[in-house]
Amino acid sequence: MDRDDQILNYVQDRLSPQDRAAFEEAMARDAALSGEVALMQAVRGALAQEPKHDNSDAVWDRLSASMSPVPQPANMNSSPWAQLARYAAVAAIAVLAWQVVVPRSSGVPTGFTPATEGAGAFVLQVKFADSATFGDIGALLGPLGGTITDGPTALGLVRVSFADATSLQEAAVALDARSDLVELVVQQ
Template identity: 40%
Template sequence: MDREDELLFYVQNRLSERDREAFEERLATDQILAAELAVLQAARNNFTEKKSGASELSVGWADLEGRMDAAQPTAANDNHPIRLGLLQVAAVSAIAVMAWHFVAVPQFAKTPDAFETVSQESDAHVLQVIFSPDATLAETAAFLTQFDGSISGGPSAVGLYRLRFADPEQLESALEAAKANGALFEFVAAE
């Protein structure tokens, strides 16, 4: 038997006469054992004093049980069939998908007036140019303003820009001026 069990059995008066005498002999010489016994006995005495109020606790417990029984019973786990929940989720999902397709998608599908796809033929007249590395923004803007043109695409991987003009006369005039202006353009070609 270990020391803790021996202490507990001594306090509970469960040791045999011979073990009790041996324990009391060791108790007389071992101060630590005596201190442990004193703590255990004090705890037991304190518990027995509090135990007298146990009847008050049982009355409190009975009162609590009575109030719990009188309360409206509610199910702790309301077991609705899972199918109902799944049907609700499926219905909400279907409504959301239909709303998306009939309300949102048509809003996105509208093409703006100025939008053209790459494969669509352009009704304007276009020059393809490569600007020289020394060309400034002011020179480029002045050239485009002079011929009422705009940049409609670029730069490509090789530095090619597309310049759009409203009519063929402006395109011809811009083509001649661009070929003559080697400081602004490295390459010029009509589409």
């Protein structure tokens, strides 16, 4: 039993009568030990005089346990590579989720085609309202057959391509009618 454990056990009156007598003899010979015991008794006395809260015994038990921790085995026989493999597996799962699961569950509406697919010959330039969401825009352009192929520009204009002139004309009329989502429609 180390010195701190002996002091703690003495203050908490957990020593056998023989150990207690031996410890008191050691205190009589060692002024530093006697001072540490006096300090610990003063702290315990001050804590006892303070108003008790609901967890005071738990606090003291936790303090006692931290002063005499449970010994750990010298070798746990665990490979450092196993821990590294666990970290790598977690990282791989996180990357996979970010690349596969998140895009599929993000709720981005379909109907948008990347600009790399090329713009058609039938194009409208549209300025959507600032309050228009991607969902609103997708729901508006999907039935019209429109595909965003460029933008937005510095002025907020978006190029929307259509398959033929008829679709373009119908879309221009439909977009003009939606003043809540569309601020401007210009045919190129």
